[in-house]
Amino acid sequence: MTTRRPTRRPTRQQQAVAAMLEQTGAFASAQSVHARLREAGETVGLATVYRTLQALADAGEVDVLRTDDGEAVYRACEPGHHHHLVCRSCGRTVEVEGPAVETWTDRVAAEHGFTEVTHTLEIFGTCTSCTGTHSR
Amino acid sequence: MTTRRPTRRPTRQQQAVAAMLEQTGAFASAQSVHARLREAGETVGLATVYRTLQALADAGEVDVLRTDDGEAVYRACEPGHHHHLVCRSCGRTVEVEGPAVETWTDRVAAEHGFTEVTHTLEIFGTCTSCTGTHSR
DNA sequence: TACGATTTGACAATGATTCTCACTCTGAGA
DNA sequence: TCTCAGAGTGAGAATCATTGTCAAATCGTA
Numbered sequence: 001m002t003t004r005r006p007t008r009r010p011t012r013q014q015q016a017v018a019a020m021l022e023q024t025g026a027f028a029s030a031q032s033v034h035a036r037l038r039e040a041g042e043t044v045g046l047a048t049v050y051r052t053l054q055a056l057a058d059a060g061e062v063d064v065l066r067t068d069d070g071e072a073v074y075r076a077c078e079p080g081h082h083h084h085l086v087c088r089s090c091g092r093t094v095e096v097e098g099p100a101v102e103t104w105t106d107r108v109a110a111e112h113g114f115t116e117v118t119h120t121l122e123i124f125g126t127c128t129s130c131t132g133t134h135s136r
Numbered sequence: 137m138t139t140r141r142p143t144r145r146p147t148r149q150q151q152a153v154a155a156m157l158e159q160t161g162a163f164a165s166a167q168s169v170h171a172r173l174r175e176a177g178e179t180v181g182l183a184t185v186y187r188t189l190q191a192l193a194d195a196g197e198v199d200v201l202r203t204d205d206g207e208a209v210y211r212a213c214e215p216g217h218h219h220h221l222v223c224r225s226c227g228r229t230v231e232v233e234g235p236a237v238e239t240w241t242d243r244v245a246a247e248h249g250f251t252e253v254t255h256t257l258e259i260f261g262t263c264t265s266c267t268g269t270h271s272r
Numbered sequence: 273t274a275c276g277a278t279t280t281g282a283c284a285a286t287g288a289t290t291c292t293c294a295c296t297c298t299g300a301g302a
Numbered sequence: 303t304c305t306c307a308g309a310g311t312g313a314g315a316a317t318c319a320t321t322g323t324c325a326a327a328t329c330g331t332a
Contacts, residue, residue, distance in 0.1 A: 011278095011280080011328080011329085013280070013281095014279090029319085030320080031319070044280090044281090045281035045282070046281080046282090046320095047280075047281060047282085047320090048280055048281065050319090050320065050321075066202045070206035070207070070208065070288080070319085071206070071318095071319070072206065085245055085250060088252075096248075098240055101237055104234055104236060104237060105259050108221060108232050108234070108259065109261045112230050112263070113263060113264035113267075114259075114261030114262060115262050115267055117259060117261040118261070119258060119259040119260065120257065120258050120260075121241075121256070122255060122256050123241050123244065123245055123250075123254075123255040124253070124255065125245045125250030125251055125252055125254070126250060126252045127248070127249060127250055128250075131249075146310095147297085147309095147310065147311085149310080149312095150310090165288085166288080167287090167288070179312095180311090180312090181311060181312035181313070183289090183290080183291085183311075183312060183313080183314095184310080184312065186288095186289065186290075187290095187311090205320095206288085206319080207287095208289085
């Protein structure tokens with residue numbers, strides 16, 4: 001019942017999606033994952049890519065965030081709560097932790113009587129490799 | 137204190153959209169703004185609502201963020217950089233400031249060589265009015 | 273090896289957002 | 303006041319990510 005994990009089979013397709021995320025390292029959209037898999041010769045349906053990414057996200061094995069235009073992007077991440085420092089040019093991502101921020105958000109929320117507090121925090125910038133590169 | 141900014145906004149439609157946002161107080165999607173305007177008897181095209189909201193956002197007169205499902209939501213806000221404490225049940229929103237967070241993000245980004253740093257931070261919770269109310 | 277449940281994938285459907293383009297409005301100048 | 307040009311509008315088409323559908327493929331197990 002509660003701990004009744006639905007039988008999940010490690011299929012070739014799901015492994016391919018997970019592997020692609022691992023090797024990419026940056027945030028990638030479902031569409032781009034699908035495109036790259038196809039390039040790499042892996043035959044995986046688009047719907048399956050979406051389903052797998054959602055399953056991975058639900059399982060907490062990947063992090064999800066939204067681009068400015070609302071597209072969902074996924075990234076294989078270390079487990080546990082953390083935030084991201086993302087290069088807006090090349091997508092290179094660094095996972096960062098900020099205990100002070102966690103306590104601050106909780107305190108602010110509590111001051112206003114909010115409970116069950118969660119938060120999102122992402123940092124965007126231009127990384128060293130891209131600083132001089134005005135390649136757009 | 138409805139200060140009239142010199143931002144060009146002379147048309148009835150644009151004023152209607154801005155006014156609706158003001159009176160709503162919470163974050164609202166373009167679709168819902170359009171629906172409410174229609175209910176209120178205002179005739180404004182959907183495309184115009186989108187255009188106006190984007191213009192307001194570009195002008196910094198409203199804040200934009202994305203819901204979990206990627207929908208863009210807008211809210212009339214005080215000028216200047218701030219963050220939001222949003223009730224995930226009723227949408228009530230409190231604007232908060234955290235100078236410590238600003239400096240932290242800048243420092244972390246700098247440590248990793250990132251420049252032109254920006255960040256997003258939103259806090260979600262259940263407000264006092266909604267705490268006992270499991271009305272969903 | 274056969275069976276049943278799970279997973280897949282091609283395609284349709286959805287829904288938010290953007291684009292198109294003819295029409296309307298407004299303001300400046302004649 | 304009249305005229306013209308350009309900004310603004312809106313109905314509907316187009317776009318695009320995402321989700322739903324469902325028959326066929328696949329896997330674990332008896």
